[in-house]
């Protein structure tokens with residue numbers, strides 16, 4: 001079953017790359033700016049603030 005093991009490792013490596021892309025900006029660190037402050041997200045049923053990086057336009061949300 002070595003093929004399955006290899007595939008599993010490959011998937012984990014891909015996941016690591018993806019996480020790295022999400023956490024790192026091309027300039028090193030994201031510069032987060034609030035684009036939507038403390039609004040109620042109906043899907044999540046929570047109050048959230050949306051941030052966007054001014055360099056790469058990646059967005060993230062923070063739950064309150």
Ligand SMILES: [Zn+2]
Nearest residue numbers: 025030053056
């Ligand atoms: Zn960024």
